[in-house]
Structures are given as structure tokens and as C-alpha cells.
Amino acid sequence: MAKKLAVVAIGGNSLIKDEKHKTVEDQYQAAKETTFHIADMIEAGWDVAIGHGNGPQVGFILRRSEIAAKAEGMHEVPLDVCGADSQGAIGYSLQQTLQNELYRRGVKKPVATVVTQVLVDKNDSAFQKPSKPIGSFMDEAEARRREKDMGWSVVEDAGRGWRRVVASPLPKEVVELDAVKCLIESGTVVITVGGGGIPVIDIGDHDYQGVAAVIDKDFASSLLAQLIKADLFLISTAVEKVAINFGKPDQKWLDKMTLAEAKQYLAEGTHFAKGSMAPKIQAIIWFLENGGKQALITNPENIGRALKGETGTLIVP
Secondary structure, three states: OOOEEEEEEEOHHHHOOOOOOOOHHHHHHHHHHHHHHHHHHHHOOEEEEEEEOOHHHHHHHHHHHHHHHHHHOOOOOOHHHHHHHHHHHHHHHHHHHHHHHHHHOOOOOOEEEOOOEEEEOOOOHHHOOOOEEEEEEEOHHHHHHHHHHHOOEEEEOOOOOEEEEEEOOOEEEEOOHHHHHHHHHOOOEEEOOHHHOEEEEEOOOOOEEEOOEOOOHHHHHHHHHHHOOOOEEEEEOOOOOEEEOOOOOOOEEEOEEEHHHHHHHHHHOOOOOOOOHHHHHHHHHHHHHOOOOOEEEEOHHHHHHHHOOOOOEEEEO
16 A cells, blocks of 8 residues: 555553553553554554653652652652653653564564654643643642642642642644654654643743643644644544443444534534543544544554454544
């Protein structure tokens, strides 16, 4: 087949199968299983750029930092640096497992991770209403101290304690886009926009500065797919297909959706959960509205079958 370019977005939660399998070794094994199926794509002739989530992992890094600061007097690690740490660690496991699998198959294809910054608008309304919980639970006194001394936004979390909340602004530019494009053009599989990218703002004349925020990885992967003019935007998630009326008696699994249908279902507000499927559908809508040809949603083990049209949910313009 002629070479085609796909952006594959995988969730950070897909590297953690359950509460009993959170260790680095467990996550490595999960990465191995996912990259096995991405290797199928590459062997079939696809060029691939991989985006990934980091929700659980960046939380672990932040938690370790907070514990070390409290117990040993170590300095705390800023959230943007935690994001960079997670990009390196997750990229390493995806990169190595994919390299190993390609080598076993006799496929000569380099793999590289790019620590990626993503520009956000410093005036994005999300900064006025931080809503994304991050880090450890605290009592109210500790939360108020950090609010006063460190400028944190804090909220009480359903009776479980107080937590820091940060903004989740929309991605505007992939700072390392030219490097990513060069790598893809050279035949390299690129792991990029990890965790949605490290959020940075432009404080003037392309002088970038990291900010305490998180970017939705599906939104960042969608932007990447638009910018590199990908032929396919594939979101690998926990379900084989998308359903409308999910969990209800009239639940219906979808083999195919048009852009118009996706926009209608999303607007109705009852089909897709805000914290899971809704952002995936929105990310695909943006991709298709900006010249994208097709998108797929399925789980890792069904990527090969979905590409053949045997399963998954295909979304077209």
C-alpha cells in the first residue's frame, strides 16, 4: 500500500490496567502490549506519530515530590517539569517496546521520543476557572497556606479533603513541530505531545515559559494530526467501539459516524461522558473540520481489525 500517515493517541490510563498493577514494570508490560498493535500498523505500511496521556503518571510524580518535600525537606517539582518527566519516562517505555517489536519482525524503522512543548494562550479563560484536580489531598489549613503562599487554587473534593486545581487550556501550537516533521519525513516513528504536551505561554517575542496547567491529550493529538496533515487520526481507548445512550436500555454501538452526526450527538450532551468520550469526539470533530480525512476509535487489541473495517467506530467528514 502507498505510505499513509497516522496519529495514534493512547491514554495514560491504558498503561495502568487496574489498581493492583501500577508499578513501572506493570506499565512497561502494558506499553509492550499496546506497541505490539502499533507495530502491526507500521508493518502494514503506515508512518506513525504517537501521542499519549499521562494523567496517572504525572500525578504519581507530583505525589512523590510532595512526600519527599514533607519528609526529607527536598524541593518540590513544578507541574510543568513533572509533565516533562512523564514524557521522558512514558516515551522511553513506548520507544523501547516498539523498537524491540519492530526488530523482532525485521522492520527497520527508527523510533524517537521528542520532549514536546505546546503553546497555550495566557489569556485562555481556563486560567480564570481552574478545574483540573492534581496532586495530593490536604486538610483545609494546609490548602489555605498553599493558596496564600504559593498562589494555588484549591477546592474541597467531595468530602475527601482539599486538592489543588489547575487550568486545562486549549492547545494552540506544537513548539517542536518542525523537528517532529523532519523526523517523520526521515521515516522515524515519533512519540510526541506526551500528556498533551508541556503547557507553555509566550511572554513576548517567542520567549516561552512553562505554566502550571494540563492539556487534554486528545486535543493536542488532534492539533498535531491537523498540522502534519495526517491521513488518519486514531484514538486508542478502553472500548472497542463508541456507543450512544451508553449504559441505557437503548444503548447502540456505532460502526460509523459522519462529522454532522458526531456534532449532533455531542451537542445533545447525553451520549458521551465529559471526562472520557466527549473530549475524544470533540478532538475528532476539530480534526475533520480542518481537513482530516478519517478518524477511528477502538481499543489497542483491535487496531488491526479496525483498520480493515472489521470493528471500531469510523468517523468521516
